[in-house]
Amino acid sequence: MSDKTPKLRSQNWFNNPDDPEMTALYLERYLNYxxxxxxxxxxxxxxxIAQTGSDLSPCNRHHIELTxxxxxxxxxxxxxxxxxxxxxxxxxxxxxxxMLDRNLAYLSLVETLFGYPIDGVxxxxxxxxxxxxxxxxxxxxxxxxxxxxxxxxxNGWFRGERTGxxxxxxKARELLAAGEIDDDGFLELVSSSATSVGYxxxxxxxxxxxxxxxxxGMQLPGSAAIPAAYRKRGQMSYATGQRIVQMVHDDxxxxxxxxxxAFENAIVVNSAIGGSTNAPIHLxxxxxxxxxxLDNDDWQRLGHKVPLLVNLQPAGAYLGEDYFHAGxxxxxxxxxxxxxxxxxxxxxxxNGKTMAENCGDKRTETPEVIKPIGEPMTRExxxxxxxxxxxxxAIMKTSVISKEFRDRYLSNPDDPEAFEGRAIVFDGPEDFxxxxxxxxxxxxxxxxxxxxxxxxxxxxxxxxVVNMRPPAYxxxxxxxxxxxxxxxxxxxTSGSPSILNASPEAADGGGLALVRTGDRIRIDLRKCTAxxxxxxxxxxxxxxxxPDRPFTPQSQSPWQEIFxxxxxxxxxxxxxxxAPDFQDIAHKSVP
Ligand code: FES
Ligand code: MG
Numbered sequence: 268m269s270d271k272t273p274k275l276r277s278q279n280w281f282n283n284p285d286d287p288e289m290t291a292l293y294l295e296r297y298l299n300y301x302x303x304x305x306x307x308x309x310x311x312x313x314x315x316i317a318q319t320g321s322d323l324s325p326c327n328r329h330h331i332e333l334t335x336x337x338x339x340x341x342x343x344x345x346x347x348x349x350x351x352x353x354x355x356x357x358x359x360x361x362x363x364x365x366m367l368d369r370n371l372a373y374l375s376l377v378e379t380l381f382g383y384p385i386d387g388v389x390x391x392x393x394x395x396x397x398x399x400x401x402x403x404x405x406x407x408x409x410x411x412x413x414x415x416x417x418x419x420x421x422n423g424w425f426r427g428e429r430t431g432x433x434x435x436x437x438k439a440r441e442l443l444a445a446g447e448i449d450d451d452g453f454l455e456l457v458s459s460s461a462t463s464v465g466y467x468x469x470x471x472x473x474x475x476x477x478x479x480x481x482x483x484g485m486q487l488p489g490s491a492a493i494p495a496a497y498r499k500r501g502q503m504s505y506a507t508g509q510r511i512v513q514m515v516h517d518d519x520x521x522x523x524x525x526x527x528x529a530f531e532n533a534i535v536v537n538s539a540i541g542g543s544t545n546a547p548i549h550l551x552x553x554x555x556x557x558x559x560x561l562d563n564d565d566w567q568r569l570g571h572k573v574p575l576l577v578n579l580q581p582a583g584a585y586l587g588e589d590y591f592h593a594g595x596x597x598x599x600x601x602x603x604x605x606x607x608x609x610x611x612x613x614x615x616x617x618n619g620k621t622m623a624e625n626c627g628d629k630r631t632e633t634p635e636v637i638k639p640i641g642e643p644m645t646r647e648x649x650x651x652x653x654x655x656x657x658x659x660x661a662i663m664k665t666s667v668i669s670k671e672f673r674d675r676y677l678s679n680p681d682d683p684e685a686f687e688g689r690a691i692v693f694d695g696p697e698d699f700x701x702x703x704x705x706x707x708x709x710x711x712x713x714x715x716x717x718x719x720x721x722x723x724x725x726x727x728x729x730x731x732v733v734n735m736r737p738p739a740y741x742x743x744x745x746x747x748x749x750x751x752x753x754x755x756x757x758x759x760t761s762g763s764p765s766i767l768n769a770s771p772e773a774a775d776g777g778g779l780a781l782v783r784t785g786d787r788i789r790i791d792l793r794k795c796t797a798x799x800x801x802x803x804x805x806x807x808x809x810x811x812x813x814p815d816r817p818f819t820p821q822s823q824s825p826w827q828e829i830f831x832x833x834x835x836x837x838x839x840x841x842x843x844x845x846a847p848d849f850q851d852i853a854h855k856s857v858p
Contacts, residue, residue: 275310275312275313275386275515276384276385276386276410276853277307277312277313277384277385277386278308278310279384280293280383280384281293281294281297281307281308281313281384282307282308282310293384294307294308302347306347307347311345311346311347312345312346312347312386312387312511312512312515312516313346313347313348313349313384313385313386313387314341314346314347314348314349314385314386314387314388314389314508314511314512314515315348315349315350315351315379315380315383315385315387315388315389316334316337316338316348316349316350316351316388316389316391317351317353317376317380317388317389317390317391317401317404318330318331318334318350318351318352318353318391319353319355319356319391319392319393319394319397319401320333320334320391320393320417321352321355323355323357323360324355324356324357324360324394324397325357325360325464326357326358326359326393326394326397326417326465326466326467326473327357327391327392327393327394327397327417327466328464329417329418329464329465329495329496329500330391330393330415330417332464332501333391333415333417333500333501333504334350334391334504336501336502336504336505336508337389337415337504337505337507337508338508339505339508340504340505340506340507340508340509340510341389341508341509341511341512342508343505343508343509344508344509344510344512344513345512346387346508346511346512346515348508349383349384349385351376351379351380351383351385351388353372353375353376353391353397353400353401354368354371354372354375354376355368355372356368356369356372356394356395356396356397356400357394358394358395358396358472358473363726363727363728363730363823364726364728364729364730364731365394365395365396365728366396366723366728366729366756366841367727367728367826367827367830368396368400368728369396369399369400369403369549369552369841370400370830370834370841370842370843370846371826371830372396372397372400372401372404373399373400373403373404373407373846374843374846376400376401376404377404377407377408377849377852380404380405380408380410380853381408381852381853385410386410386411386515387410387411387412387413387511387512387514387515388405388410388411388412388413388511389412389413389414389415389507389508389511390402390405390412390413390414390415390485391415391417392414392415392416392417392476392477392480393416393417393418393465393466393473393477394466394473395466395471395472395473395476395545398414398473398476398477398479398480398549399476399549399550399552399553401414402414402480402483402485402521402525402553403552403553403556403842405485405521406521406522406525406553406556406557406850407556407846407849407850407851407852408851408852408853409520409521409522409850409851409852409853409854410520410521410853411511411514411515411517411518411519411520411521412485412511412514412520412521413485413486413487413507413510413511413514413617414480414481414485414486414490414617415486415490415503415504415507416477416480416481416486416490416491416493417464417465417466417495417500418465418466418492418493418494418495418496418497418500418587419465419466419467419468419473419474419477419492419494419495419586419587419588419590419591420432420460420461420462420463420464420465420466420467420468420494420495420496420587421462421463421465421468421494421495421496421587421588422462422468422586422587422588422589423435423459423460423461423462423468423586424459424462425455425456425459429580429584429585429586430456430459430460431460431467431468431469431579431580431581431586432460432461432466432467432468432469432471433460433467433469433471433581433758434460434469434471434580434581435456435457435459435460436457437581437734438456439453439456439457440736441742442456444739444742463494463495463496464495464496465494465495465496465587466495468586468587468588469579469580469581469586469587470540470541470542470543470577470579470580470581470582470583470590471543471581471758472543472545472546472758474491474492474540474579474587474590475537475540475542475543475545475546476543476545476546476549477491477492478491478492478536478537478540478542478595478596478599479533479536479537479542479546479550481596482529482532482533482536482537482596482600483524483525483529483530483532483533483553484524484525484529484532484614484615484616484617484622485521485524485525485616485617486507486617487503487506487507487510487617487618488596488597488616488618488625488626489503489595489596489597490503490507491595491596492587492590492591492595492596493591493595494587494588494591497591510617510618513619514617514619517619519615519617519619521557522557522851523615524614524615524616524617525553525554525557525559526559526614527554527559527560527561528610528611528613528614529611529614530550530554530559530561530565531565531569531610531611532600532609532610532611532614532622533550534550534565534566534569534570534649535569535570535573535603535608535609535610536596536599536600536603536609537550537566537570537649538570538571538573538574538575538648538649538650538666539573539574539575539576539577539599539602539603539608539648540575540576540577540579540596540599541575541577541579541582541583541644541648541666541667543664543758544650544662544664544756544757544765544767544768545756547563547566547650547662547768547837548729548756548768548837548840548841549840550840551563551838551839551840552840552841552842553840554840555839555840555842555847556842556846556847556850557850558847558850562660562838562839563650563652563660563662563838564652566649566650566652566662567649567650567651567652567795569610569649570649570650571647571649571650571651571665572647572649573603573608573647573648573649574638574640574643574644574645574646574647574648575638575643575644575645575648575666576599576602576631576637576638576639576640576643576644577590577599577636577637577638577644578635578636578637578638578644579636581667582644582645582666582667583644585635585636589633589636590636590637592632592633592636593631593632593633593634593636593637594629594630594631594632594633594637596626597625597626597629598626598629598630598631598632598637599637600622600625600626600629601626601627601628601629601630601631602630602631602637602638602639602640603640604622604623604626604627605630605640606640606641608640609622612627644666645665645666647665647678648665648666649665649666650662650663650664650665651663651665651792651795652795653766653790653792653795653796653797654795654796654797655778655796655797655798656778656798656799656806657752657769657777657778657779657782657788657797657798657799658754658769658770658771658777658778658779658797659770659771659777659838660768660769660770660836660838661752661766661767661768661769661770661797662766662767662768663764663765663766663767663792664757664765664767665677667764668764669748669764672750672764676790676792676793677792677793685789685790685791685792685794686715686750686789686790686791686792687787687788687789687790687800688713688714688715688750688787688788688790689713689714689715689785689786689787689788690714690715690717690782690783690784690785690786690787690788690799691708691710691714691715691716691717691784692717692719692782692783692784693716693717693718693719693735694719694720694818695718695719695720695721695725695726695730695732695818696718696721696730696732696755699716699718699732699735703735703736703737703738704738704739704740705738706738706740708738708784710737710738710741710749711741712741712746712749714749715749715750715751715752715788715790716735716737716749716750716751716752717751717752717753717779717782717788718732718733718735718751718752718753718754718755719753719754719772719773719779719780719782719818720754720772720773720774720818720819721733721753721754721755721756721772722754722755722769722770722771722772722773722774722775722777722836722837723772723830723831723834723835723836723837723841724772724774724775724819724831724834725754725755725772725773725774725818725819725820726755727822727827727830727831727834728830729754729755729756729768729837729841730755730756731755731756731757731758732753732755732756732757733751733752733753733755733756733757733765733766733767734751734757734758734765735749735751737749748764750764750765750766750790751764751765751766752765752766752767752769752779752788752790752797753765753766753767753769753779754768754769754770754772754773754774754777754779754837755767755768756768756837766790766797768837768838769837770836770837770838770839771836772818772836772837773817773818774816774817774818774819775836776813776817778799778806780810780813780817780818781799781801781806781809781810781813782799782801783809786799786800786801787799787800787801788800819831830843833845
């Protein structure tokens with residue numbers, strides 16, 4: 268131990284000279300599986316490994332294997348390991364949505380890190396919500412923490428073509444609807460994308476959030492993109508275990524790394540990778556738990572002008588293994604740094620070095636996959652943040668809008684055209700599936716599909732349902748996408764032109780509660796406005812007629828009800844009311 272080593276908080280449990288009786292009581296049970304007094308009392312940092320891998324969580328299950336290498340790294344650096352079970356969150360398995368459990372896993376990990384003798388923690392991240400849940404917890408507790416990505420699955424292949432997680436589902440649905448494949452063919456095609464251990468191999472929410480955990484500085488450089496099955500993943504696990512011990516000695520905490528500057532860097536990186544529209548929800552949440560001010564205006568102001576560099580599905584063609592071989596996050600950051608586009612090169616990262624020191628000399632190694640900064644996939648590829656009488660804030664991912672739509676409504680500065688269309692309103696995904704092919708709705712290319720009752724309170728947790736397909740009769744005419752808008756979310760693996768995460772949601776009194784099928788909707792992407800062209804007296808009358816808890820079905824579990832009562836809108840990160848009032852708790856209180 269160096270002179271600078273702070274007194275370890277674990278020693279309040281295991282070696283407290285003021286309270287030898289309690290020390291004995293804490294110690295005796297942790298000795299019972301073979302830990303020694305030397306391991307617990309000689310000043311070795313106790314490193315928690317927040318374990319998100321389990322049989323319930325296939326995306327993160329490989330962490331069980333990787334944790335062996337993390338342990339080796341911790342022990343080689345002079346620490347002791349205590350593995351921490353984390354409430355499971357599997358994106359594809361949890362009903363009604365894994366998003367509901369992000370805050371539950373957060374709360375539970377906060378209590379664990381706060382209430383047990385943990386000096387530092389390795390965050391086993393991967394599947395969509397595991398990354399924000401764990402970073403949020405580390406933010407609140409504020410003990411030294413480092414994230415370890417489980418890594419993406421190997422590339423999926425079907426008849427010589429790459430098949431990417433999630434993205435292939437949208438394609439398979441079209442083939443099924445057109446009668447080109449049957450149910451077995453659907454399963455065969457879709458599961459061809461799931462090749463190995465690891466998380467989704469597209470630039471969905473998982474790759475996005477793992478990349479952003481690195482861009483925030485919370486992973487070792489290069490960690491995010493290594494495929495789960497590669498040997499380098501085990502080697503990175505070992506290095507991560509070694510590093511967290513030193514971070515405890517140096518007292519390098521989440522508040523030192525995840526500063527406002529780090530979030531600004533992450534927003535820019537999100538545009539360059541073509542990240543998911545779930546990212547603003549999660550990063551705004553992590554920031555709130557740190558006391559860092561961050562909102563959807565920041566996403567537009569800092570992110571919109573940034574070019575898209577990463578050619579991964581759904582915005583592009585390639586997959587996770589290709590991203591890794593092209594240089595991963597360090598290559599993206601290196602390209603941005605080279606052009607002066609990373610706002611804070613001096614931001615400190617988990618290895619104690621700055622972004623510029625880690626990535627300054629890195630460049631793309633495969634220019635088809637990570638484009639050089641001078642030849643991007645798309646210029647101005649970040650999100651825009653809309654508002655109007657339909658909502659206060661909603662996000663649009665401009666990198667997936669079709670070229671015609673972009674040229675007509677967004678890019679041409681001389682042409683003041685705004686999109687105007689007729690609203691077709693659906694109350695939740697079941698209503699959409701029931702009625703979308705109903706020809707009496709008269710849906711044509713001048714319509715906008717609206718989904719409500721799909722937000723944090725309405726669903727609950729927010730459903731990934733705002734990517735609505737046109738009716739079959741329009742698909743047959745070659746119209747593959749209509750503008751969509753809603754208070755729900757969209758899977759990061761889909762690519763439809765949608766206005767998402769509308770806040771406040773219909774169930775929380777947002778303007779979407781008032782819109783009716785047939786209303787005229789006006790969207791001006793350059794002014795960033797979205798309005799229903801309905802006069803105020805009529806809107807007031809519609810509001811007065813709303814029931815008590817509009818668009819809110821009965822809760823099915825205690826947590827759903829507590830969540831509904833406490834949750835804040837997507838624009839505020841979907842955090843729980845009151846939860847951000849608790850910050851830096853490991854340091855304010857003596858356990
Ligand atoms: Fe787990 Fe995509 S479903 S990462
Ligand atoms: Mg998802």
